[in-house]
Amino acid sequence: MQLELIGITILWTFLYGYLIVASIDFGAGFFSYYSLLTRQEHIINGVINRYLSPVWEVTNVFLVFFFVGIVGFFPDTAYYYGTALLLPGGIALLLLSIRGSFYAFANYGARKSRTYLFLYGMTGLFIPASLSTVLTISEGGFIEKRGEEVHFLPWELLTSPYSWAVVLLAIVSVLFISASFLTYYAFKAGDKKAMEVLRTYALSWSGPTILSSLFVFAALSQHNMQHFENMFGLAWMFLLSLVCFLGAIILIWRRRALGWSFVLVMLQFAFAFYGYGISHMPYLLYPYVTVQSALTHSTMGWALVISFIAGLLLLIPSLFLLMRLFLFSAKYVRGEPK
Amino acid sequence: MDPATLSRILTAETLAFHIIWATIGVGVPIFICIAEGWGIYKKDPHYILMARRWTRGFVITVAVGVVTGTSIGLMLSLLWPQFMQLVGHLISLPLFLETFAFFFEAIFLGIYLYTWDRFKKPVYHWLTSIPIIIGSSLSAVFITTVNAFMNTPAGFEMTKEGELTNLRPLEAMFNPAAPSKIAHVLSSAYVTCAFLLAAIAAYHLLKGKRNVYFKKAIKLTMVSGLVMALLTAVAGDLSGKFLAEHVPEKLAAAEWHFETQKEAPLILGGYLDENQEVQGAIKIPFALSILGKGHPNAEITGLNEFPEDERPPLYIHYLFDGMVAIGTYLILISALFLILLWRKKKAAWNPWILRGILIGAPLSFAAIEMGWIYAEVGRQPWIIRGIMKVEHAATTADHVGVLLFLFSLLYIALAVIATSVLIRLFRNNSPEQELEERGIIL
Ligand code: HDD
Ligand code: HEM
Ligand code: HEM
Numbered sequence: 001m002q003l004e005l006i007g008i009t010i011l012w013t014f015l016y017g018y019l020i021v022a023s024i025d026f027g028a029g030f031f032s033y034y035s036l037l038t039r040q041e042h043i044i045n046g047v048i049n050r051y052l053s054p055v056w057e058v059t060n061v062f063l064v065f066f067f068v069g070i071v072g073f074f075p076d077t078a079y080y081y082g083t084a085l086l087l088p089g090g091i092a093l094l095l096l097s098i099r100g101s102f103y104a105f106a107n108y109g110a111r112k113s114r115t116y117l118f119l120y121g122m123t124g125l126f127i128p129a130s131l132s133t134v135l136t137i138s139e140g141g142f143i144e145k146r147g148e149e150v151h152f153l154p155w156e157l158l159t160s161p162y163s164w165a166v167v168l169l170a171i172v173s174v175l176f177i178s179a180s181f182l183t184y185y186a187f188k189a190g191d192k193k194a195m196e197v198l199r200t201y202a203l204s205w206s207g208p209t210i211l212s213s214l215f216v217f218a219a220l221s222q223h224n225m226q227h228f229e230n231m232f233g234l235a236w237m238f239l240l241s242l243v244c245f246l247g248a249i250i251l252i253w254r255r256r257a258l259g260w261s262f263v264l265v266m267l268q269f270a271f272a273f274y275g276y277g278i279s280h281m282p283y284l285l286y287p288y289v290t291v292q293s294a295l296t297h298s299t300m301g302w303a304l305v306i307s308f309i310a311g312l313l314l315l316i317p318s319l320f321l322l323m324r325l326f327l328f329s330a331k332y333v334r335g336e337p338k
Numbered sequence: 339m340d341p342a343t344l345s346r347i348l349t350a351e352t353l354a355f356h357i358i359w360a361t362i363g364v365g366v367p368i369f370i371c372i373a374e375g376w377g378i379y380k381k382d383p384h385y386i387l388m389a390r391r392w393t394r395g396f397v398i399t400v401a402v403g404v405v406t407g408t409s410i411g412l413m414l415s416l417l418w419p420q421f422m423q424l425v426g427h428l429i430s431l432p433l434f435l436e437t438f439a440f441f442f443e444a445i446f447l448g449i450y451l452y453t454w455d456r457f458k459k460p461v462y463h464w465l466t467s468i469p470i471i472i473g474s475s476l477s478a479v480f481i482t483t484v485n486a487f488m489n490t491p492a493g494f495e496m497t498k499e500g501e502l503t504n505l506r507p508l509e510a511m512f513n514p515a516a517p518s519k520i521a522h523v524l525s526s527a528y529v530t531c532a533f534l535l536a537a538i539a540a541y542h543l544l545k546g547k548r549n550v551y552f553k554k555a556i557k558l559t560m561v562s563g564l565v566m567a568l569l570t571a572v573a574g575d576l577s578g579k580f581l582a583e584h585v586p587e588k589l590a591a592a593e594w595h596f597e598t599q600k601e602a603p604l605i606l607g608g609y610l611d612e613n614q615e616v617q618g619a620i621k622i623p624f625a626l627s628i629l630g631k632g633h634p635n636a637e638i639t640g641l642n643e644f645p646e647d648e649r650p651p652l653y654i655h656y657l658f659d660g661m662v663a664i665g666t667y668l669i670l671i672s673a674l675f676l677i678l679l680w681r682k683k684k685a686a687w688n689p690w691i692l693r694g695i696l697i698g699a700p701l702s703f704a705a706i707e708m709g710w711i712y713a714e715v716g717r718q719p720w721i722i723r724g725i726m727k728v729e730h731a732a733t734t735a736d737h738v739g740v741l742l743f744l745f746s747l748l749y750i751a752l753a754v755i756a757t758s759v760l761i762r763l764f765r766n767n768s769p770e771q772e773l774e775e776r777g778i779i780l
Contacts, residue, residue, distance in 0.1 A: 055448055057400070057401075057404060057444035057448065058441070058444045058445055058448060060404055060408060060444070061437060061441045061444050063408070064407075064408055064411055064437050064440060065437040065441070067412055068411060068430070068433050068434055068436070069434060069437070071415055071422055071426045071430060071433075072430030072431070072433060072434045073430075074426075075422065075423045075424070075425075075426025075427050075430070076423060078415045078419050078422035078426055079419045079420060079422075079423040080419075081415070082415040082416050082417075082418075082419030082422060082733065083419045083733055083734065085416065086416050086417075086738065086741065087737045087740070087741070089412060089415075089416050090413075090416060090737075090740075090741040090744070090745075091744075093408070093409050093412050093413070094744055094745070094748060096405065096408060097405040097406070097408070097409055097752075098748070100401055100404055100405040100408070101401050101405050101752055101756070103401070104397060104398055104400075104401030104402075105398070105401075105755060105756070105759045149734060296426060296427050296430070297505045299505045299506070299507060300427055300428070300430060300431065300507050303431050303507040304430065304431060304434055307431060307435055307438070308434070311435070311441075314438065314442060315438065315441055315442070315445075318441075318442060318445045318446065318469070319445060321445075321449065322445050322448060322449060325449060325452075325453065325456075
């Protein structure tokens with residue numbers, strides 16, 4: 001395979017990983033706060049905390065990996081996006097910082113504070129919104145090159161229906177992914193009550209997920225026709241995504257095989273995410289930066305690939321251990337004393 | 339202010355803040371591991387409790403380390419796009435490897451935290467602390483190589499048009515500055531954390547607590563503290579030798595050493611008058627030649643050899659002096675304490691000794707800050723020495739000021755809240771209470 005394809009595949013895969021694990025985390029924060037408002041927190045918070053506490057730092061590293069990796073493989077993106085995204089990027093960063101630290105303060109600190117939980121819950125919705133605009137911007141039309149200088153056009157972004165469609169999809173998917181995972185987790189914990197609450201969350205966010213993704217398609221056809229047509233060529237991926245979605249909903253509805261239903265949700269997003277990614281190729285930033293034009297020197301590129309493989313050899317067993325201890329350990333999940 | 343100046347302030351502020359938590363992140367796991375290991379070996383629950391309590395505080399500081407680290411990581415692209423574009427070609431390897439180190443650390447930290455009583459044999463739990471140490475120390479190693487590269491870029495050739503060719507990523511990573519810098523950064527992080535943890539125990543003893551728990555904590559951290567303080571001084575000496583050979587202008591600026599000469603004296607303190615003459619300083623004959631080249635007769639390059647616009651600001655002299663003074667102090671106080679202890683003198687627990695240990699903690703953090711500011715400001719006007727100047731690397735975007743304002747607020751808030759959370763965490767749950775709850779007999 002060519003270097004640029006290897007590079008972008010690695011990065012896209014990590015971004016997908018981030019999409020899943022971060023969605024679970026973001027959504028959990030929101031549900032946690034929402035349940036506090038609706039006085040159901042005693043039902044679901046135990047489940048949420050047991051899952052989140054050991055893994056939140058891991059989630060953050062997925063994101064760090066992505067932005068370090070993209071600058072490594074495609075250094076030109078640092079120049080274009082770096083210059084253009086100062087303000088939106090800075091704000092996303094601010095939100096991430098607030099979220100991460102307040103999670104720790106609320107959970108490892110001495111007492112639960114409503115303010116901390118509020119900050120933690122609300123940032124969970126704003127972060128995906130602001131991060132997703134990076135994908136929007138990559139479609140072109142929001143960054144302009146005048147001479148040698150790169151300019152960001154915030155007004156165009158704020159008034160674009162496409163941009164808002166993506167934001168909506170991001171938020172809704174976060175809630176859907178999170179709820180369907182937590183339903184499964186509560187089921188494993190044998191916590192019937194929590195499972196019922198979370199199941200209704202999952203079901204109620206499923207409709208909006210599909211509606212908003214249709215909305216994104218429609219808006220994209222207005223915004224970037226070429227990309228839309230590419231996507232059309234990959235229609236089978238998006239159809240498979242839809243099939244997985246329907247399968248997941250049926251299983252959740254019938255309270256059957258909840259583990260598999262979450263696998264289906266992951267596949268639903270995998271098909272859609274990779275379909276989107278493939279049809280986006282070769283552009284990293286339409287129309288200025290492509291994976292070929294931005295690629296680093298090949299020595300560095302291969303050095304990164306090799307270190308990536310070495311890194312995976314280290315990570316996969318460790319992640320496996322983490323999952324075995326916290327995800328697939330029935331005792332831990334149930335919160336039993338050891 | 340122009341974007342470049344604002345970017346510098348924001349970068350410096352973020353790093354100066356990150357380094358506090360990062361240092362704790364690098365150093366404290368070692369001590370957690372030592373305490374737990376020693377406790378298991380000696381079957382002494384005091385040490386296990388120590389490891390538990392340190393871990394509990396550690397998570398909070400890690401959280402701040404992680405969020406500020408994420409900030410600086412992304413900010414490098416946002417504030418220094420040209421720098422990252424260039425560096426992306428050359429030095430992204432260690433940055434990339436660093437994320438694996440983070441991953442490794444994050445995974446095992448999660449495991450370590452939530453498996454205290456889950457394994458049948460305590461040794462298994464102790465074993466999971468090793469990857470945390472490896473992960474955090476390696477992340478410091480990798481990031482330090484990046485910083486070292488900025489001081490002594492290597493591993494490439496530059497054509498006349500400014501194109502980079504013939505890249506050798508490993509050589510860029512293990513550039514000439516890397517070995518001494520890594521040694522010094524790691525050892526200084528360890529010594530700082532030894533004093534941090536010792537200071538907490540000293541504080542409690544000074545407050546009149548009598549529990550042996552605190553005495554054991556001080557003994558453990560001071561023994562390792564002395565070792566690390568000596569290592570730090572050795573590594574600092576190596577850094578000085580490195581500078582004399584590869585970055586002479588930085589050493590010369592720090593030492594107010596203007597004329598190239600043999601038998602160069604080391605200048606402590608003092609000030610510069612209008613004629614750039616050193617006044618009121620203590621001069622140690624030959625010492626600079628020894629620090630720089632290891633020989634009293636060696637020649638040390640002076641600052642006047644460099645073009646005026648490539649000389650770093652001269653105030654870094656005080657930072658260097660401060661760091662060295664503190665380094666000396668840390669060695670002295672820990673040695674004094676250990677000698678008294680070894681001679682079985684009651685005086686080891688004298689309040690003045692305890693106070694001396696107590697202020698070692700803020701002083702070592704001050705030394706870390708001074709050392710970094712010296713290292714960074716001493717590189718001015720270069721962002722990558724000899725290749726790219728700072729003003730050519732900064733973003734051209736507006737609004738840096740807004741971000742500077744917002745992030746300053748964030749750091750203030752984080753500092754205040756993290757401290758109060760930590761205080762509350764430990765005050766509500768004193769070691770005596772815990773010892774009793776866990777049924778540990780005194
Ligand atoms: C507890 C902290 C601490 C202590 C006690 C010392 N240092 Fe230090 N020093 C650092 C913490 C530090 C640091 C934060 O780790 C720096 C900043 C950048 C770096 O590479 O390490 C540093 C940099 C630094 C440099 C510049 C390296 C460069 O720019 O490439 C030199 C020459 C020294 N140190 C020398 C010394 C000497 C001779 C000491 C005598 C005991 C000493 N340091 C004590
Ligand atoms: C590996 C670590 C580090 C890297 C890669 C790094 C990188 C940078 C960069 C890109 C700048 C802006 C350009 C410049 O002014 O030279 C800078 C400046 C600065 N950094 Fe660092 N830095 C590191 C560690 C630190 C730490 C830990 C501190 C403080 C404790 C620090 C203090 C400063 C200061 C004070 C400046 C401003 C210098 C000036 O503008 O006069 N740096 N650094
Ligand atoms: C330009 C300079 C730097 C960058 C870009 C940077 C980047 C980062 C990032 C992204 C994280 C969060 C990783 C996570 O999500 O777990 C982090 C944390 C950390 N950083 Fe930095 N860092 C810099 C300077 C330093 C320095 C100078 C040191 C040590 C001497 C250091 C040591 C650490 C450690 C040990 C952590 C792990 C957090 C913890 O366990 O407390 N970093 N850094």
